[in-house]
Amino acid sequence: MSNTIYNKADSILEIRGIDYISGQMHDRIKAISNKSTDEEFKKIYKELSANTGNDGFFLRSHVIEELSRLSDNEISRYLKYRYAYEVYPQEKIVTLYPPLVQIEPTSICNYRCVFCYQTDERLTNKKNGHIGQMSLELFKDIVDQLEGNVEAITLASRGEPTVNRHLDKMLQYLSGKFLAVKVNTNAFKLDEKLSHAILESDIQTLVFSADAADAQLYSELRVNGNLDKVLKNIRRFISIKEKCYSNSRLITRVSGVRYDKRQSIESMESLWGDLVEQVMFVDYNPWENVYDSNKKGINIPCTDLWRRMFIWWDGKVGACDVDYLTTLMSASVKDNSISEIWQGELYHSLRKSHLENNRENIEPCTRCVTI
Ligand code: SF4
Secondary structure, three states, X not given: OOOOOEOXXXXXXXXXXXOOOHHHHHHHHHHHHHHXXXXXXXXXXXXXXXXXXXXXXXXXXXXXXXXXXXXXXXHHHHHHHHHHHHOHHHXXXXXXOOOEEEEOOEOOOOOOOOOOHHHOHHHHOHHHOOOOXXXXXXXXXXXXXXXXXXXXXXXXXXXXXXXXXXXHHHHHHHOOXXXXXXXXXXXXXOOHHHHHHHHHXXXXXXXXXXXXXXXXXXHXXXXXXXXXXXXXXXXXXXXXXXXXXXXXXXXXXXXEEEOOOOOOHHHHHXXXXXXXXXXXXXXXXXXXHHHHOOOOOOOOOOOHHHHEEEEOOOOEEEOOOOOOOOOOOOOEOOOOOHHHHHOXXXXXXXXXXXXXXXXXXXXXXXXXXXX
């Protein structure tokens, strides 16, 4: 497997299933901007409309899809978030809150995918203290801090969110508070009750993590997984969505990690294409062995430090999920507020080191391919 450079904002390799609607969307955003008195939003629109290439701020097709499902009132909020997510990490602007927060309902996973840190016993051995489930109380406290300050939340990180038995209540608590909530799941535990809980909530994107279209390859990559069971669960979910929640604006996506040359977007489409709205591969990042891998010789500042914060199940803060053993940070949302940590000394010195070309002296950044 080659060590390709991995840029989070650009990590989508292949995608199908979305019509480019930039013409219509552009007209709609223009009309909203013309009526708006929000100078920040007007500036963003101006930059967007002047941009005809793939540099600077532009809208990818899956972002357009998310935008198209929002009301006019929500569009300016969403675009401001998206701008902060994509442009601020390039310009090294630190906001009051992270543009995106990834919350980990649990670090436990029922799978042992070959490309995942769940294969590392330093993470999964309970004695090391990395394994557990977030309490509903802590989750609510985090959401209370983020509501009104952050638009994008992803429920997922080191573990499988559906393992947390409070997930339905967590989704209920999130409802209506954010514009870009994404939940990632391997769908193994996606039963009827949880399907209703997801569809009753107001999340924007449900991502089914699957990398192959045949059972053999799926099981090789997603160790402990079962493609037949996952397919059955996803089919039932889609059927419930169509029958009981026909007005739902939820986007469904199958997303695989491009890891093995036997994978192909065509076979993925033929299996998943009629079930979900988006099918994509994301680039492989060697998550499973960063601490033991070779130094990569990359000295470009990592965009994650300006883009997103990870909050683990126990309130500890991770700079990224590449550092799944949390060696870079020693902060907890139980001790300080999310905004204090994001703007605090630990993040500041890590960002400074990256900006001053010291990434190669930081573990595990020196072994990581994220830029
Ligand atoms: S390990 Fe360092 S370089 Fe890699 S994603 Fe994390 S912060 Fe960025």
